[in-house]
Amino acid sequence: MTHGFRTDTHTPYFDGGGRGWRDTATRYALLPLRVFLGVTFIYAGLDKLTDSAFMKDSGVGSIGDQMRNVKQSSAIPAMVDMALNNPVGFGYAIAFGELAVGLGTLFGLLARLAALGGALISLSLWLTMSWAAEPYYYGNDLAYLMAWLPLVLAGAPYLSLDALIRNRRREPSGASAW
Numbered sequence: 049m050t051h052g053f054r055t056d057t058h059t060p061y062f063d064g065g066g067r068g069w070r071d072t073a074t075r076y077a078l079l080p081l082r083v084f085l086g087v088t089f090i091y092a093g094l095d096k097l098t099d100s101a102f103m104k105d106s107g108v109g110s111i112g113d114q115m116r117n118v119k120q121s122s123a124i125p126a127m128v129d130m131a132l133n134n135p136v137g138f139g140y141a142i143a144f145g146e147l148a149v150g151l152g153t154l155f156g157l158l159a160r161l162a163a164l165g166g167a168l169i170s171l172s173l174w175l176t177m178s179w180a181a182e183p184y185y186y187g188n189d190l191a192y193l194m195a196w197l198p199l200v201l202a203g204a205p206y207l208s209l210d211a212l213i214r215n216r217r218r219e220p221s222g223a224s225a226w
Contacts, residue, residue, distance in 0.1 A: 086154025093147030156208020163199035
C-alpha cells in the first residue's frame with residue numbers, strides 16, 4: 049500500500065555507486081557548518097589565550113572590564129556577578145571551553161557533547177554580552193546558538209572521529225582495520 053506517495057520521482061544526475069548527488073549533498077550537509085563553527089571556536093579560544101589585554105581583571109579590552117560594562121544590560125546580571133568573582137579564571141574557562149568545543153566539533157570527537165558545549169557558551173554570551181543588541185539580530189551570539197542546534201541533534205556521523213570509533217567497534221574481532 050503506497051498511500052498515494054510516489055518514491056520513484058527522484059532522478060539522480062549521476063549515479064556513483066547507487067547514490068545520486070542529492071543523496072551525497074544531504075549526507076554531508078552539516079559538514080560546512082561543522083567546519084565553520086569548529087574553526088571559529090578554535091580561533092576564538094586561541095585569540096583570548098594570546099591576547100595579553102584580555103586575561104586581566106581590569107584595563108582596556110580586559111575580560112573584567114567587558115563583564116562590568118555589560119552587567120546592567122545583561123538578561124541575568126547575577127550570572128555576570130559570578131564571573132566577576134574571578135574574571136581571569138572565567139576568561140580562561142571560556143577560552144579553554146571554546147578551544148575544546150572547536151576541536152571536538154572540527155574533528156568530530158564527542159561531537160554532540162562538543163556542540164552542546166558550543167550552544168551553552170553561545171547561550172551564556174547571548175544572555176550577557178549581546179543581550180542589549182538592538183535589534184536583537186545584531187547580537188551574533190543568538191545566531192551561533194541556533195547554528196549549534198543541528199549539530200547537537202545530528203552529531204558528526206560522517207568524516208569524524210566519532211564515526212571512525214563507531215565503525216571500529218562494529219568490526220568483527222580479528223578483522224583488519226585496513
